[in-house]
Amino acid sequence: MNLSDKTILITGGGSGIGLALAHAFSGRGSHVLICGRREEPLRAAAEAIPGLEYFLCDVADDVDRRRLFEWAGERRSPVNVLVNNAGIQRPINLLEGTRDLAHAENEVTTNLLAPIHLTGLFIPHLMRVASEGGEAAIVNITSGLAFVPLAGVPVYCATKAALHSYTESLRWQLRDTGVAVFEAAPPLVESELHMGRQVVGMALSSEEAARVTLAGMEEERYFIRIGRADWFWSLSHQNPEGAVAAFNGNMG
Numbered sequence: 001m002n003l004s005d006k007t008i009l010i011t012g013g014g015s016g017i018g019l020a021l022a023h024a025f026s027g028r029g030s031h032v033l034i035c036g037r038r039e040e041p042l043r044a045a046a047e048a049i050p051g052l053e054y055f056l057c058d059v060a061d062d063v064d065r066r067r068l069f070e071w072a073g074e075r076r077s078p079v080n081v082l083v084n085n086a087g088i089q090r091p092i093n094l095l096e097g098t099r100d101l102a103h104a105e106n107e108v109t110t111n112l113l114a115p116i117h118l119t120g121l122f123i124p125h126l127m128r129v130a131s132e133g134g135e136a137a138i139v140n141i142t143s144g145l146a147f148v149p150l151a152g153v154p155v156y157c158a159t160k161a162a163l164h165s166y167t168e169s170l171r172w173q174l175r176d177t178g179v180a181v182f183e184a185a186p187p188l189v190e191s192e193l194h195m196g197r198q199v200v201g202m203a204l205s206s207e208e209a210a211r212v213t214l215a216g217m218e219e220e221r222y223f224i225r226i227g228r229a230d231w232f233w234s235l236s237h238q239n240p241e242g243a244v245a246a247f248n249g250n251m252g
C-alpha cells in the first residue's frame with residue numbers, strides 16, 4: 001500500500017503508539033486525523049504535526065463514535081485508512097471475585113466493541129473509496145498478549161485475542177472489496193498504557209512499533225507481528241499448553 005497522500009484516522013492518536021503512527025504517516029505525506037478523550041495531548045500533537053486535525057471523543061460511547069465518523073467525513077479529503085488503536089489496560093485480581101471487575105466492561109467496550117462499531121460505520125465509506133479507485137484499509141492494533149495472555153491483565157488479553165479473531169473474519173469478509181485489513185500486534189512498548197506500573201522485560205519504543213507497522217503496510221503484510229510478538233505467536237502454536245506457564249512463570 002502506498003502511504004503518501006492518504007487521509008488516515010487514528011483513534012487514541014494523542015500518545016504512545018498512536019502518536020508515533022501519526023508522526024510516521026505524516027512523514028509519508030499523509031493527512032492525519034486523531035481522536036482521544038483528553039484535549040491536551042491532542043492539541044500538543046496538532047502543534048507538532050503539520051496539518052494534523054483532532055476530534056475530542058470517547059470511542060467507547062456510541063454517540064461519540066457517530067460524531068467522529070461525521071466529523072471525519074467533513075474533512076477536506078475522504079478517509080482512506082482507519083486505525084483502531086485506542087486501548088486501555090487494567091490489572092485485575094480474579095481472586096477478588098466481582099470486587100475487582102469495575103473496569104472490565106469499559107475495557108471490553110474500548111478495546112473490542114469500539115473497533116467493531118467504528119469499523120461498521122466506516123466499511124461502506126471505505127468500500128466506496130476502493131470502488132472509485134482509491135486505496136482503503138483498516139488497521140487493528142492488537143498485541144502479542146492476544147496469543148499468550150499475561151495473567152495479571154486477563155480482560156485486556158481476552159479483548160486482544162478477540163480483536164485478533166475478529167480481524168481475521170473481517171479480512172476474509174472484505175477480501176473482494178478492495179479494502180485491505182491489517183493487524184499490527186506490538187510487543188511490550190513504552191507508553192502510558194501501563195499507567196506507571198513497572199513493566200517487566202525489554203520494552204520497544206513507540207516509534208519503532210510505528211516504523212515496523214508502516215513498513216508492513218507498505219509491503220502488504222497483513223498480519224504484522226512486531227518484535228517479540230512474533231515469538232509469542234510461535235510459542236502459542238509450538239507449545240500451547242506450556243506457553244502460559246512459560247511466559248507468566250518468567251514474569252516472576
Ligand SMILES: NC(=O)c1ccc[n+]([C@@H]2O[C@H](COP(=O)([O-])OP(=O)(O)OC[C@H]3O[C@@H](n4cnc5c(N)ncnc54)[C@H](OP(=O)(O)O)[C@@H]3O)[C@@H](O)[C@H]2O)c1
Nearest residue numbers: 012016017036037038058059086087143188189191192193
Ligand atoms: N504499550 C504496550 O506495551 C502495547 C503492547 C501491545 C499493544 N498495545 C496497544 O497499542 C494501542 C495503543 O496503546 P499505547 O501503548 O500507545 O498506550 P497509550 O499511550 O495509553 O495510548 C492509548 C491512547 O488511546 C486513547 N484512548 C483510550 N481510551 C480511549 C477512548 N475510550 N476513547 C478515545 N481514545 C481513547 C488514550 O487517550 P485518552 O486517554 O486521552 O483518551 C491514548 O492516547 C492500544 O490498543 C494497546 O492495547 C500496546
